[in-house]
Amino acid sequence: MDFGSKRRWGGSVPGHEVKKRKRDEINEQIMGNYFNDPPLYGDGLFRRRFRMRKSLFLRIVDEVSARNSYFVQKRNASGDKGFTPIHKCLVAMRMLAYGGSADGLDDTYAMAETTVIDTLFEFVETVIDLYEKEYLRPPRARELEVILRQNEARGFPGMIGSIYCMHWQWENCPSSWAGMYKGHKGKPTVILEAVATQDLRIWHAIFGLPGSHNDINVLQRSPIFDELASGRTPEVEYWVNGNPYTMGYYLADKIYPNWATFVKTVSAPASMKHKVFASIQESCRKDVERTFGVLRKKFKIIYNPARMWSHKKLNGIMRACVILHNMVIEDERDIYVNPEDTQGFEGADDPPVSQNRDVPAIDKLINTYNCIKSKETSTQLQQDLIEHIWGLYGASTGPFATR
Template sequence: MSISDSSSSGEEENEEYERFHHLRLSLIGRRLAEGASSRRQTTSRRHIDRERVECNRRLMRDYFDPNPVHNARIFRRRYRMQPRLFHRIMGDIVRFDPSFSLRRDSFGQLSLSPEQKLTGAMRMLAYGSPADQLDEYVRMGESTLMEVFRKFCNNIINMYGATYLRAPTPADLRILLRKASSRGFPGMIGSIDCMHWEWRNCPSGWAGQYTGHMHRPTIILEAVASYNTWIWHAFFGTPGSNNDINVLGMSPVFDRIVNGSAPHVRFEVNGHAYDQCYYLADGIYPSWSTLVKTFSNPRSNKEALFAQHQ
């Protein structure tokens, strides 16, 4: 075979390879296009006219008009707050997150009102209702309401967390200590206790670890509250099979004392000086200097008086 024949054969092979390569790319491109088209077809959303505007009118008549159908007592029961607090939260959240404001959607229709969005999210929190169940009243699809619910919870934390989810400052401690001292408890800065929240929809596979003395699945909340019901500490999510002592072992309530970052205070009781505050607690808690327990079975008038005041 001559050199020219060899060169011609090589060029034909290169052309054949290029044709094959372009064909392969074309097939890949077509499959990708078919896949994208198929996904668009399967994920296309049919517009459902949920009559949002009429729903909003009904909601306004029920709760938000000057003379609503339901009074403030019913509003408080269903929203877990007074109307004035609802309006404060709604105003704050609309300014913080414009997606909660009244706008027009991609179909040119008016979107859900802030009242509808907050009502849906708050009903889920208040009653534990599934998102799909609320569609009949607030006219929101399940996926839409779940998105609103997640945004609502995140926005509440971001807006108010620094104010309401914080440890007491030295100025706060001075107020707490002064108030406690006037009530006969110098050095006391709050009461600590645990409560069980029933988990009605707990998965059956988890029910064992979340079931304790309540005989039904619960989640434990450990909280510290002061005289004015301000919650200074909240530790939530421990399985209900635990008790107050187990929760205390996992809780960060005393972390600032352990790592030395707690504010320094000083008070006196019966002529003795102390530099650590304490919480009032019930009898199940350990005998620590930062916990003052009540007398379950008082044996003297002094113990009975202390238990009564605590």
């Protein structure tokens, strides 16, 4: 072997075994299993195996293949037909849904390990390119109105959602980075910060910070309040216990700071009022924890330890999974939620929050951040909500409740 010459990767290599994978037969089998009329496996099994309804999947296939020529069926150098768009998208979704090894799909879908990996990352990048603007954004004005109405009915006027962080273990984290990414979990992890609502829709997501951070460190690097400080969010006005407020808030864990935009539970509640408030707050804050549970169960690739070497690829997979999760929530909202409760979720036709994109003066920006971080407002809001919750639920949860 000539050690002075550079080894050539890719393409045909002399001596390597050539496998005839009979792609046409596998493609016919896929169509017969799921897409012919009648299919061997019905809509319920399709939804179970690929985490979405068939109609949504076919829409994604059409739009992905229109955007990225990688998914268009082509002929190779020998004239054989390549994989169809449905074939490639099925393999990518199977990888996201089950998180198994790429080599394990060869005997089922007749696709080599390297092609499976390439298909997965092409799919992930195209999904982000196509849908990130619509499915990774804060709520628009009419959507926010619906969210506020739903949360007010639960006892929290002015509540926008719940905020929390999730860790994704990074099994193949480079050794030189392991100390930076290893936190209280004991193994290298990467953090996802998200805001979710009762219907499990994720309205804010930032991923990529090392697992050595805690929720406060993540918050200090998060852009969650940038739009609010810049005056580009819808106005929120509500009254609690007779007092007016002009900023929405998130339900948060105890570790979060005492800001006007967070409402936390009461530590070691002593009085009945505090116990009732803590119970209701912790129950509603489960929205975001339920969302993380559904997201990880739906896409096992982020439930299992990540085996990729590249931080960029991890970021792409997580963002694509959040986008697909939100697409499924929007597509299936009418199945699980009363349609009257979701009037106002108009989708892409809903007008933007504001057309004014002027950058505010630095003094105004600082004053807004001071209002966001106001401990006095945080204390007053919590006290008002304690009284408000007691007025709604106290009689039914107290020691003299009627059974």
